[in-house]
Amino acid sequence: MEYNFRDIEKKWQDWWKANKVYQVSNQSEKPKHFVLDMFPYPSGAGLHVGHPLGYIASDIYSRYKRLKGFNVLHPMGYDAFGLPAEQYAIEHGIHPAVSTASNINNFRTQLDKIGFCYDWEREVNTSQPGYYKWTQWLFLKLYNSYFCNTEQKARPIAELVAKYETAGCKHFTAAQWQQFSVAEKEEWLMKRRLAYSAYGEVNWCEALGTVLANDEVVNGVSERGGHPVEKRRMRQWYLRITAYADRLLHGLSTVDFSDAMKEMQTNWIGKSSGAEIDFKVKSEQGKIETLRVYTTRPDTIFGVDFMVVAPELDLIGEIKSKEQTIADDEYLAYVKSRSERERMAEKKITGVFTGAFAINPFDGKEIPIWTSEYVLAGYGTGAIMAVPCGDERDHKFARHFNIPITNIIGAHYNGEEANPTKEAILENSGFLDGMLMKDAIEVAIEKIEAAGIGKRKINYKMRDAGFSRQRYWGEPFPITWKDSVPVAMHEKDLPLLLPHMDEVKPGKGGEGPLLNLTEWVNTPEGQRETSTMPGYAGSSWYFLRYMDPKNDNEFCSRAASDYWGQVDLYIGGTEHAVGHLLYSRMWTKVLYDLGLIGFDEPFKRLLNQGMIQGSSRFVYRIHGTSQFVSAGLKDQYTVDQIHVDVNIVDGYELDTEAFRKWKKGEFADASFLLEDGKYICGAEVEKMSKSKFNTVNPDDLVYRFGADTFRMYEMFLGPVEMSKPWDTKGIEGVHRFLKKLWRLFFKLSDSPSVGGGEGEVIWTDAPATDAELKVLHKTIKKIEDDTERFSFNTGVSSFMICVNELTDLKCHKKRNPATARDLTGSLCTAYCGRTLAPAGQ
């Protein structure tokens, strides 16, 4: 028998299962280590070769830490609520619970084949009541807490109520508070709660009668059906993550994330300091007296040549002049149809003059007020003072609309492009003349404050996080509305089960599908909230649940979270850089503030795996025929480029027979124009996706080469943090290496009776020579180094070098004194996921 990976792998996987080898206890003498993967959304497409990349890396590291004497928590679960399952239900009539369960089954089967060392006893599934009960419980904690500005931490809202009752605040006295109605009191509390309700804009599609995710809007129309989409204001839930902006910023210095990751989060939070300035307004209507702008560069106030107000601000209606009305309305309609992304990415300069003017408080100059989509309502005050000589966008705008440009920085401005310098000496700048700009910032703020027309202001680009979705497949809010006042459910009544729906369709007026369940919505206490929580609700705290997954009384006992503490190593993709990672950091800080856990950063160390892209293949059909031309000849014809399944292409050469059978014979009558007797496909690197026919399923590879080969090959592809297109060519090399390793201990046997998937034993117990030991120890040292710095590709390479050298030395020894087994049976086990040595180590 030859190296029979199938029998060997099955034997060990069964053995692990039977002996619960990877079950982890919360009690141990050993030091703890928590190695976590970002859990997957179980999509219907199943696992492709991109998913396991990070999982294999974390698995190797977990096994390595275990070998080093740690009690390692290495769990896996499913982020099971989400939009695609709901979409699938709408299109195919399959209930999300059904498709999700079947997807999870499929994922689990696929994961098991790769030989991971997860403790499956700790599996979590965010869509199970036993789990989302605690997501709801945590929501109530957020709802019932506020951010105390003095202590800079979350406190129970009851403390705030007590303060209002006894001392009032700057907006009202204690006596006034007592007089407030329930609704008035709630309105004040909503301004402070960490989870609160307010109005916000959504993508509304009239034709589909529903709210759409950004993902479902393509080029301003709905992906399904191509209907127009516009912005609409609706009541939403939010998390007050902005209250934690500073702590989220400072916390970055206490964690081991890449500099790029820290930078991305820092930029997302976008802390800036500057001033808010009120400009007097001169308009036909005369309704509005001042326009408030936020600027980080108050030193440039004498260079302001125009103002820009976000188009959606109500303010515009109140300052615009009669002649401008039509232009404005048209422009507003145009902006309403555009996504924020499109607005920011737009190169074309658009805008409308409102007909009103602002007055520069220092020199009395009249400044035209414009509106343009490049200013967003959500940031700062939604209005900017534009300084063309110092800001490129302002400069382009001024040029486009022929607005005269004031130069306040002399030779630093060349008249061609803006110069955002702070090093220039100011000119044409009144009381700031002759000052260095960076010094003038302070002077300007002081003057503005002294004149009572503005104040120093710290601003954040980050906005509060929208926390409700007009969807079915998510956690229901434990909230009931009574006379437009939200009432929280009592903790002891949780979970609020997601009720069954036969058919998932949107509720009236864009509300969530749950609105259709009249009996469920209408309760004696009032009307239930019909929106559900977003995908990131369950994933913001799941790492805690792994520590104590079966606890019915708590989300996670303090003993468990004290024992396991922070995640020591978290592996996942950078695509979560600013979403999931910021949310879970915020939740952790809230839980810490409330004394529910003992640490305020969830992830001590973060490793970002690169994305495995698909390498798509194309065939070229001569337009209007069933004749296909090889890539090298395609320019001679008018052709349609068609994605072809990468699994029927060998490198670039199409298997034409398989192609005729592909897609149930859609191309059965295809004929081919070949080059050099071959049909060569075109290629492009794209995201790995079922619709592009470029997915490679790990199951096939595991079947053909074994899990060990598959794992090592994924690691051998390159640095784990780098993105790269998948290419199966090359897996043979790793497979050859494992066969070569096997041949250090066995030889091919003629006798079929030598069984168990293991050949004839040829190893000896003879002591190793110095040369052999040198190879061994050199390799152990190198691979430990490589594993510690997550350089798994060079680790695999070191194994290859070692085996090549031992083969050259004709070494077939297993033990004595330091053994080959140390290497093959331990470190290699960490990489492969099981052992090649028959000793069972």
Place this chain on the structure above:
RNA sequence: GCCCAGAUGGCGGAAUUGGUAGACGCGUCAGACUCAAAAUCUGGUGUCCGCAAGGAUGUGCAGGUUCGAUUCCUGUUCUGGGCACCA
């Protein structure tokens, strides 16, 4: 548009702190074994010139710092990720 990252042979990649560029693997070429094939083994393989010894050149592109740059700096091109309701 804004933020982040990447670019090295035919291909994936190595070079850990500025010090011999191309480890390891794939592919390919030549050879051994074989009736033949597979498997396995041995050797060559960045490019250009040369029979060879050897020489020149070479890490996306253009500059710079340095005795010395794949590595540091400035600019630039292309590719990928994110940009707040995909997860």
